[in-house]
Amino acid sequence: MLPCGVYNRNYGEDMSVLRTRSHWGMLIAFLVLLATIPLFAGYQWENFITLVCFFVINAVGLNILLGYTGQVALGQAAFMAVGAYTSGILTAKLGLSFIVTLPLAGLVAGAAGIIFGLPSVRVKGFYLALVTLGAQFIIIYIIEHLEITGGTDGMTCPFASIGGLTFDTPTKIYWLVMAVTIILVFLAMNLMRTRIGRAFIAVRDNDIAAEVLGVNISHYKLLAFFIGCFYSGIAGALWAHYTTSLHPSQFPLHNSIMYLGIIVVGGMGTMFGPIAGAIVMRGLDELVMIIFPKLAAAFPSMGANMAPALGPMAFGLVFILFLIFEPRGIAHGWRRLKSSVEHWPFSY
Amino acid sequence: MIMEKFLGLLANGLAVGGVYACVALGFTLIFKATRVFNFAVGNFVCIGAFLIWTFVAQFHLPMALSVALGVLGGGLLGLLCDRLFVRPMLGQDILSIIIMTLVLSFFLNGLAMFIWGSVPAVYPEYLPRGSLGLGGATVGTDIVFCFIAALVLAGLIAFYFEKAKGSLAMRATAEDHQVAQAAGIRVKNISTLVWSVAGGVCATGGLLLGTIRGVDMYLPEFGLKVVPAVLIGGLESIPGAVAGGLIIGVLERLASGYINPIVGGGIETCFAYIVMIIFITFKPHGLFGLRKIERL
Numbered sequence A: 001m002l003p004c005g006v007y008n009r010n011y012g013e014d015m016s017v018l019r020t021r022s023h024w025g026m027l028i029a030f031l032v033l034l035a036t037i038p039l040f041a042g043y044q045w046e047n048f049i050t051l052v053c054f055f056v057i058n059a060v061g062l063n064i065l066l067g068y069t070g071q072v073a074l075g076q077a078a079f080m081a082v083g084a085y086t087s088g089i090l091t092a093k094l095g096l097s098f099i100v101t102l103p104l105a106g107l108v109a110g111a112a113g114i115i116f117g118l119p120s121v122r123v124k125g126f127y128l129a130l131v132t133l134g135a136q137f138i139i140i141y142i143i144e145h146l147e148i149t150g151g152t153d154g155m156t157c158p159f160a161s162i163g164g165l166t167f168d169t170p171t172k173i174y175w176l177v178m179a180v181t182i183i184l185v186f187l188a189m190n191l192m193r194t195r196i197g198r199a200f201i202a203v204r205d206n207d208i209a210a211e212v213l214g215v216n217i218s219h220y221k222l223l224a225f226f227i228g229c230f231y232s233g234i235a236g237a238l239w240a241h242y243t244t245s246l247h248p249s250q251f252p253l254h255n256s257i258m259y260l261g262i263i264v265v266g267g268m269g270t271m272f273g274p275i276a277g278a279i280v281m282r283g284l285d286e287l288v289m290i291i292f293p294k295l296a297a298a299f300p301s302m303g304a305n306m307a308p309a310l311g312p313m314a315f316g317l318v319f320i321l322f323l324i325f326e327p328r329g330i331a332h333g334w335r336r337l338k339s340s341v342e343h344w345p346f347s348y
Numbered sequence B: 001m002i003m004e005k006f007l008g009l010l011a012n013g014l015a016v017g018g019v020y021a022c023v024a025l026g027f028t029l030i031f032k033a034t035r036v037f038n039f040a041v042g043n044f045v046c047i048g049a050f051l052i053w054t055f056v057a058q059f060h061l062p063m064a065l066s067v068a069l070g071v072l073g074g075g076l077l078g079l080l081c082d083r084l085f086v087r088p089m090l091g092q093d094i095l096s097i098i099i100m101t102l103v104l105s106f107f108l109n110g111l112a113m114f115i116w117g118s119v120p121a122v123y124p125e126y127l128p129r130g131s132l133g134l135g136g137a138t139v140g141t142d143i144v145f146c147f148i149a150a151l152v153l154a155g156l157i158a159f160y161f162e163k164a165k166g167s168l169a170m171r172a173t174a175e176d177h178q179v180a181q182a183a184g185i186r187v188k189n190i191s192t193l194v195w196s197v198a199g200g201v202c203a204t205g206g207l208l209l210g211t212i213r214g215v216d217m218y219l220p221e222f223g224l225k226v227v228p229a230v231l232i233g234g235l236e237s238i239p240g241a242v243a244g245g246l247i248i249g250v251l252e253r254l255a256s257g258y259i260n261p262i263v264g265g266g267i268e269t270c271f272a273y274i275v276m277i278i279f280i281t282f283k284p285h286g287l288f289g290l291r292k293i294e295r296l
Helices: A011-015 A021-040 A043-068 A076-093 A098-121 A126-145 A170-191 A195-205 A207-212 A217-243 A253-266 A272-298 A300-325 A329-343 B002-034 B041-058 B063-089 B094-116 B141-163 B165-175 B177-182 B187-213 B219-223 B226-233 B238-258 B271-282
Strands: A160-162 A165-167 B131-134 B137-140
Touching: A021 A043, A021 A170, A043 A076, A043 A170, A043 A195, A043 A217, A043 A253, A043 A272, A076 A098, A076 A126, A076 A217, A076 A253, A098 A126, A098 A160, A098 A217, A098 B271, A126 A253, A126 B094, A126 B226, A126 B271, A165 A170, A170 A217, A195 A207, A195 A217, A207 A217, A253 A272, A253 A300, A253 A329, A253 B094, A272 A300, A272 A329, A300 B063, A300 B094, B002 B041, B002 B137, B002 B141, B002 B165, B002 B187, B002 B226, B002 B238, B041 B063, B041 B094, B041 B187, B041 B219, B041 B226, B063 B094, B063 B187, B094 B219, B137 B141, B141 B165, B141 B187, B141 B238, B165 B177, B165 B187, B177 B187, B187 B219, B226 B238, B226 B271, B238 B271
Parallel strands: none
Antiparallel strands: A160 A165, B131 B137
């Protein structure tokens, strides 16, 4: 819905994301705000936003796969592990520069994604969900039993460094992660407006109709798997140089389900959705961290069990409520709110 | 010596496989009747096992009574999940329902951890100690008991759902909810029924698994392996679920006996999934499933 006085004169205007000067102004102000947050906000905010960024990258990738192409993927955390270990090993053992290992991590994770996406050419829905569920267990098993990954002992990897610049403080890591996130979101947003993005959506909506229209389904399904896992791989590589110590248990099935939940809460098949979902879920996590000590003080007998249990319970409940009451997620709610504000006091 | 090792692995595999078969039935029942894939099946197993443990070890009730109460509790859990979480989702596309049960597993995991914590528990011994000689291999009596119990239970359920009148209504419901309703079948009741029965069956599976390997927070992951079992057997098939469970149990044991020395342990955590992916790629309808022709 366009506001009064704004209209499309050609196709380019119809497709444009930023159409007015105020859009540009808001975007630039937002980017400046993101870049300067470390200057005035404390460490906690910085760390919070860095963590949100990992979720955003993962969720945007999964959203391309699930929300736009309609392919279920339950192994996103494992592909993140592939990226993390690729970058970790290349920098720690071979001493390669981060600028080389970052895209390599994405490519390796993407290649792994294609391998596990291959059955998607033959099967869909539930069967595909199972293949990707298998991917989660198999990849983590392989990582646990390879020598080069350090197995269940985990491994350490250095901070990221590009040229002479080492990203070793929270603030520097924040800028690195934020820059990569912005680039990836920008790419994803534009990808969805190209031929590829339209083909993805066609495959999701009706694969047989898409094939009749000349969309090569197997090609685009595999491409979607590649891109989705590429994003996870990049997130993993950043994660590796954020924690600097990797362990297979950092990438459980739990996290894979979490990414699914994030795009459900945010809104599947929208660009705004995964970002909003990531912020909400990460915020919920922080909230649990704040509430937990108070609850533990109120019910001392429950204290020991509550720490690991409260998070999954809160997340599960929020996910379930969204699935039942607002399956189209925050993005849809936001659109409704916006249109009701624009048309106020009229109902439409 | 070689034969003994093989037989020992086979016997152990069959025992675990029997439990998988039992839980797989719980999964298949729900799928057959309502086309819902219950990914939370592992959590049902876990909570059922812990419920029985609570009754017997904390409240000091006799074992038989605890099992009965635990199975009832499992059924109640299934009923609640159906009423609160699954029913509002009926009629939505497969994707939403898959995500729903996954998220449900998330929630139930937290719930179990909240109530019982992450401390592993064991049942007090309720079976006679000892072992049976079996063609050169020795097998614990508890394992033999679990195998027999699982198969008896599986047989009972299979018999009921193949022969009972309700079974036909269930198949009609699976085919098409609206048509079933037009034929006078109460779709909601059927959904509630299968979820409760599945909850009870899973609790029993939890008891048997708990007897073999102790009750802990790894049970959900363990129970999730019935999903490959069901798939190998064929999604809609009750004999398939039993066969798939046994096959997965045996293959897993054999893999841990023969492949583990080569790769360095732990293959049983993912072997079921490797077998499953091979099946999905080459024979997605499983051993006994309906062959649906759909070209992609």
